[in-house]
Amino acid sequence: MPGVGLEADKHTVQGFAMEISVSKQELLRELTATQSVVERKTTIPILSNFLLEADEAEGRLTITATDLDQSIKTSCSAKVKKPGSCTIPARKLYDYIKLLPDGDISIKLQDNHWVQLRSGRSNTKMVGMARANFPQVPEFPSVSSVSLPVATFRNLISKTIFAISNEESRYTLNGALLILKPESLAMVATDGHRLAHIEKQGENLGTVPGGEKKTLIPRKALAELQSLLSNTDAEQVEFADDENQLFFRIGKRVLTSRKLTGQFPNYEAVLPRDNNKFIIIRSEDLSGSIQRVAQFADERSGAIKLRLEQNELRISSSSTESGESEDTIESPYQFDALVVGFNSAYMLDFLKAIGNAGEVRLEFKDAQSAGQMRPEDPSDDYKYRYIIMPMRI
Amino acid sequence: MNFTDFLGNQAAVRRLRETLAAGRLPSAMILSGPRGAGKYTLALLLAQAANCLTPITTDGLPDACGVCANCERIVASFALDERFAEAVAAREEMRDVDKKDTRILIQTHPDVMIIPPDPPQLLIKLGQVRTVIARIYRRPAQAARAFYIFTASSFMKEAANSLLKVLEEPPEHATLILLSENPSELLPTIRSRAGVLRLGALPAAEIDALLAARRPELKAIERTLVGRLAEGAVGRALGFDLPEYLAYRQDALIVLHTSLAEPDYSVLFRMTESYRAGAEGAIKTSGMLHALSLLLEDLLLIHSGVPALVRNTDLVKELTRIAHGVTPQWIEAASRGLDQVEAGMRRNLLRSLSLDAFATSLPVR
Numbered sequence: 001m002p003g004v005g006l007e008a009d010k011h012t013v014q015g016f017a018m019e020i021s022v023s024k025q026e027l028l029r030e031l032t033a034t035q036s037v038v039e040r041k042t043t044i045p046i047l048s049n050f051l052l053e054a055d056e057a058e059g060r061l062t063i064t065a066t067d068l069d070q071s072i073k074t075s076c077s078a079k080v081k082k083p084g085s086c087t088i089p090a091r092k093l094y095d096y097i098k099l100l101p102d103g104d105i106s107i108k109l110q111d112n113h114w115v116q117l118r119s120g121r122s123n124t125k126m127v128g129m130a131r132a133n134f135p136q137v138p139e140f141p142s143v144s145s146v147s148l149p150v151a152t153f154r155n156l157i158s159k160t161i162f163a164i165s166n167e168e169s170r171y172t173l174n175g176a177l178l179i180l181k182p183e184s185l186a187m188v189a190t191d192g193h194r195l196a197h198i199e200k201q202g203e204n205l206g207t208v209p210g211g212e213k214k215t216l217i218p219r220k221a222l223a224e225l226q227s228l229l230s231n232t233d234a235e236q237v238e239f240a241d242d243e244n245q246l247f248f249r250i251g252k253r254v255l256t257s258r259k260l261t262g263q264f265p266n267y268e269a270v271l272p273r274d275n276n277k278f279i280i281i282r283s284e285d286l287s288g289s290i291q292r293v294a295q296f297a298d299e300r301s302g303a304i305k306l307r308l309e310q311n312e313l314r315i316s317s318s319s320t321e322s323g324e325s326e327d328t329i330e331s332p333y334q335f336d337a338l339v340v341g342f343n344s345a346y347m348l349d350f351l352k353a354i355g356n357a358g359e360v361r362l363e364f365k366d367a368q369s370a371g372q373m374r375p376e377d378p379s380d381d382y383k384y385r386y387i388i389m390p391m392r393i
Numbered sequence: 394m395n396f397t398d399f400l401g402n403q404a405a406v407r408r409l410r411e412t413l414a415a416g417r418l419p420s421a422m423i424l425s426g427p428r429g430a431g432k433y434t435l436a437l438l439l440a441q442a443a444n445c446l447t448p449i450t451t452d453g454l455p456d457a458c459g460v461c462a463n464c465e466r467i468v469a470s471f472a473l474d475e476r477f478a479e480a481v482a483a484r485e486e487m488r489d490v491d492k493k494d495t496r497i498l499i500q501t502h503p504d505v506m507i508i509p510p511d512p513p514q515l516l517i518k519l520g521q522v523r524t525v526i527a528r529i530y531r532r533p534a535q536a537a538r539a540f541y542i543f544t545a546s547s548f549m550k551e552a553a554n555s556l557l558k559v560l561e562e563p564p565e566h567a568t569l570i571l572l573s574e575n576p577s578e579l580l581p582t583i584r585s586r587a588g589v590l591r592l593g594a595l596p597a598a599e600i601d602a603l604l605a606a607r608r609p610e611l612k613a614i615e616r617t618l619v620g621r622l623a624e625g626a627v628g629r630a631l632g633f634d635l636p637e638y639l640a641y642r643q644d645a646l647i648v649l650h651t652s653l654a655e656p657d658y659s660v661l662f663r664m665t666e667s668y669r670a671g672a673e674g675a676i677k678t679s680g681m682l683h684a685l686s687l688l689l690e691d692l693l694l695i696h697s698g699v700p701a702l703v704r705n706t707d708l709v710k711e712l713t714r715i716a717h718g719v720t721p722q723w724i725e726a727a728s729r730g731l732d733q734v735e736a737g738m739r740r741n742l743l744r745s746l747s748l749d750a751f752a753t754s755l756p757v758r
Contacts, residue, residue, distance in 0.1 A: 041487070041495040043480035068503045069531060135503050136462070136535060168523065169558050171530035218531070244532040258531040261564045 018084025018109040020054045022061055024102050024119065026076040030063050031094050033231060033253055034074055036224065038090040039067040046133045049087040052107070056083040064137050065090060070221055070257040071137045072228075087128040088115050096124060140247045140254050145240035146180060146208060150250070152200050153237055154229040156187040157222050159198045159384055162349045164219045165191035172262035176222060180205060180213040188267050194346045195267060196353070199383040215241060216264050221248075221257035228253060272372050272387060275363035277335040279313055280376050283360045287351040289327035293317045294344035296325040303391045304344045308364070309337045317344075340367045341393035347373070350386045394471075395449075395456045396438055399431060400603065400627045401595040406435065409590060410454040413442060418538070419588045420563040425576045426592030429629025432572040433473060433544060435592070439570075440505045440540040441467045463536060469501035473544070476501065477509055496520040504536035509544045513672070517543060522552045526559050529567050539567040546573035553580050560586040594625020607631055614707060621704040622687070638684060641677075642705070645685035648748065652727075652755035653718060661752055668744040678744050679735075686731055692716045693724050727755055 031050070038048060051064040061078035064071060086109040096117070097105070105119040113128045157176070165173035176189035186199035217225075228250050229237070238249040241259070248255045293304050297317040307314040311333050318324035350373050351360065359376040373386040399406055412418055418439075424432045441457035441464050442448065449456050457464050470476060476499045484495050496518055499507040508525065511518045525541050533539040548556070560583060563569060569587070576584060600620040604611060608631065611619060615635060622638060623630035644664050651661045668678050691703045695716040703709055734751045738744070 041491050043483045043495060043497050044500050045479055045483045048483075068500065068534065069528070138534070168526050171526075174530070244534060258534050261530050261532055261566065 017082040018054050018086055019082040019106070020061055020078045020080050021104050021106045022076060022078040024097065024100050024105050027061075027105060028097050030074045030076045031097060033228065034063055034065040034072045035090055035094045036227065037065040037067055037070060037072045040091070042067070046087065046129055046135070048090055049129055049134065050090045050093060051085065051087050051131065051134045053085040054078060054080045054083050056080040064134070066135055066137055068135060069218070070224060070255065072224070072253060072255050073137060074253040084109060085131045086113065086115055087131055087134055088126055089128065092126060138245050138247075138256055140238075140249055141240045141242055144209065145238045145247075145249075146205055146213070147236045148185060148205070148239055149203065150229055150232065150235055150237055152185065152203065154226065155382065156185065156198055156200070157226050157229070159353050160187045160189040160196040161219065161222050161226070162353060163189040163191060163194055163196040164222075167191070171260065172216070172264055175216045175218040175260050177264045177267070178215045178217055180208050180215075181211065182206070182208050190265070190267060193343065193389050195270060195387045196350070197267070197271070197385050197387070200381055201383070202381065214264070215246065216260050217246060218257055218260050221246065221255065224255055228255060270370065270387065271385070272363070272365060272370050275365045275369070275372050277308070277338060277365070278361055278363045279308060279331055279333045280359050280361050281313060281329055281331050283351050283354060283356045283358055285329050286360060287348060287356050289315050289329055290344050290347055290351075293325045293327050294348075296322045297344055301391065302344045303341050303393055305339060305341050305393050307337075307339045308333055308335070338364055338367065340364060340371060341391040342371060342388050343391060346388050354384070394438070394468075395451060395459055396442070396454070397451045397456070399435060399438060401431065401599065402592045405590055405592055407454070409435070409439060410442070413439065414455050418443065418568055420565070420567065421560045421569045421587040423571045423573055423576050423579065423584065423587045423589045424592065425573045425589060427594060427624055427626045427629070428574055429623065429626035429632070430592040430594075431628055432592060433542070434471070434628070436540070436542045436570045436572060437467055437470055440542070443538045443540070444504070444536040463502065466502035467505050470499060470505065470507055473499070473507070473509070476507075481512060494520060496524065498524060502536065504533040504539040505542070506540070507542045507544060510547050515547065517545065517548045517552050519549060519552045519555060522555050526555070529559060530564055533566055541567065541569045543569070543571045546571060546575065546578045548579070553583060557582055557586065595627060596625070597621065600625065600627070600630050603627065604630055611635075617706050621706055637680065641681040641684040642688070644681050645688055648685060648752045649688060649715065651752040653715060656753075662749065665745040665748040665752075668748060670744065674744055675738070678738060682731060682735055686728065688712070689724055689728050689731070692719065693721065696721055696724070730755060
């Protein structure tokens with residue numbers, strides 16, 4: 001490669017010297033956390049590699065993986081005999097380390113990007129690539145980060161991620177919006193047909209610049225965060241951003257993601273205000289009924305009909321091919337009768353997100369207006385609402 | 394390398410740099426021009442100049458330093474053939490399930506994506522355009538402006554259609570560049586969504602001077618020939634493989650002789666037999682057909698009384714002799730026949746048989 005700068009040369013020289021020893025369990029744990037970022041279907045060879053960097057002063061091995069959209073950087077303690085850096089084919093390394101018995105592994109960089117791994121009686125050599133080819137991974141900014149509680153953040157993600165749009169052309173909907181205020185955090189996601197919104201009051205996030213901070217987090221990054229958050233002992237996530245990147249630090253692991261462009265739609269305008277007809281039903285019953293009835297719904301639309309009458313909810317469907325089906329659930333209902341159609345899959349998504357537990361409150365205005373679903377639990381700290389556009393049947 | 398090293402088409406290059414200097418780079422453009430005119434080079438130079446961390450000024454216009462972190466990574470893409478081969482090799486090593494829906498992309502800089510036609514069909518496919526759409530709406534990682542460069546206009550139909558939306562509403566931080574030898578190959582709806590910048594052919598004298606400086610190993614007569622055959626494209630002139638062309642032309646002459654002089658079918662069949670199936674045969678066939686079309690063009694030029702423009706300068710005598718034996722109608726019919734053979738190649742007809750049929754079906758003068 002022409003025009004390789006001085007810095008890259010320095011790396012190669014250092015890299016040549018790298019020699020470390022690291023415990024298998026620790027290395028495997030960190031590789032497991034990072035390997036999901038490595039894309040399997042890429043024709044850019046360097047992206048199927050991990051970057052390993054050994055720092056002598058701190059006695060640490062830093063592992064980086066990236067797919068150019070996002071990256072994870074993590075580290076584990078290591079006995080560093082010679083500091084340096086190298087890249088190793090990610091999948092091969094991960095699969096191989098998994099098969100090794102517990103104990104120490106020595107990793108040594110040799111000539112021509114060959115890397116030698118030794119553990120007990122096993123001895124392996126793999127060929128990596130020049131460290132200079134590895135894309136730059138941005139550093140966590142030193143200023144203006146916000147600490148978010150891990151448990152809350154994880155809950156926010158799992159309650160909204162399913163509503164994110166899959167349509168590539170609606171790119172501003174390909175993520176969830178995180179809304180931070182000094183005393184609350186909220187997340188909202190929509191695909192234009194349904195919207196999931198969850199808010200937690202009573203948090204203390206310290207100072208949020210401007211009193212409110214809205215950030216669109218891409219779906220891929222949310223999925224990665226979900227697994228990082230569920231595999232950590234840390235209680236706080238540090239979150240920061242700059243013009244182009246989002247940064248999340250969970251313990252010693254840092255996830256970065258390129259920001260999505262575009263403006264998230266004004267979702268507040270679609271939150272229903274006067275849905276004053278409601279019925280409360282056990283989630284499990286509702287989920288069971290919808291699943292049964294949906295078997296006979298039109299395959300393409302999945303449409304089911306909800307009929308609310310005196311103290312009962314009838315759920316029905318019919319299609320020309322498969323027949324028709326109806327389920328009745330009894331529950332107090334004192335308002336005017338109402339018939340409204342919804343996509344059954346959207347309703348089931350919500351019930352699944354709340355774990356089919358407890359009771360759920362269905363709120364309506366009329367057959368032409370959006371319906372709202374909420375978990376019926378007055379003791380809950382979270383304000384969770386799910387809005388579905390009706391279907392004409 | 395920077396803009397000052399770019400050869401030819403100074404007016405077009407200048408216009409492009411001026412739009413860059415004014416911060417008015419279009420979000421979608423078509424760079425058209427003959428093969429070897431420097432379309433790819435120019436596109437990468439533009440990506441460099443727009444993203445250089447330590448930009449310099451040449452001729453009073455912005456240019457790239459070529460050595461900063463951004464430039465260095467973009468420069469790595471100049472060796473397109475090498476990067477392409479690496480990408481294909483990377484795909485070959487994949488598991489079969491992954492191989493099937495993996496498409497070739499080149500990205501030496503995270504924000505400069507190069508989309509070459511995907512082998513083996515050598516068409517730009519839906520998967521590639523989908524990746525572009527997924528990536529383009531993300532903020533650039535290290536560049537000020539992201540670039541997406543399509544190196545050919547041979548799109549699959551679905552791929553071309555799915556590009557329309559993003560061409561119409563590209564994010565403000567990105568530029569899409571479509572390189573095309575023949576913009577008419579692109580959908581009219583694509584053409585209407587992008588500005589066109591044409592790289593024209595260079596005058597023969599300029600090419601000749603350039604060849605004298607850069608390829609001193611060529612003899613004067615060969616130099617004139619290469620200069621003419623390069624059709625005004627710098628890259629083609631500098632990389633012209635004369636012996637290979639002469640071999641193709643020899644075969645093309647056999648086809649011509651078959652229909653004009655006393656046909657010697659054994660010679661013809663021995664020749665056409667060597668045009669086999671497979672990728673190698675495809676290259677060989679298109680090279681030979683191109684040589685044949687240049688010969689036909691020369692015949693027409695001689696017929697029209699402008700022998701000074703003849704490309705195969707070493708064959709003027711023989712071509713003049715042939716030209717006097719044919720009518721313009723014959724040349725027209727032959728070139729139509731040639732088009733048909735080329736169309737047949739795209740439909741994967743048997744190469745040797747198509748060539749035989751073409752040679753024997755040329756009307757007797």
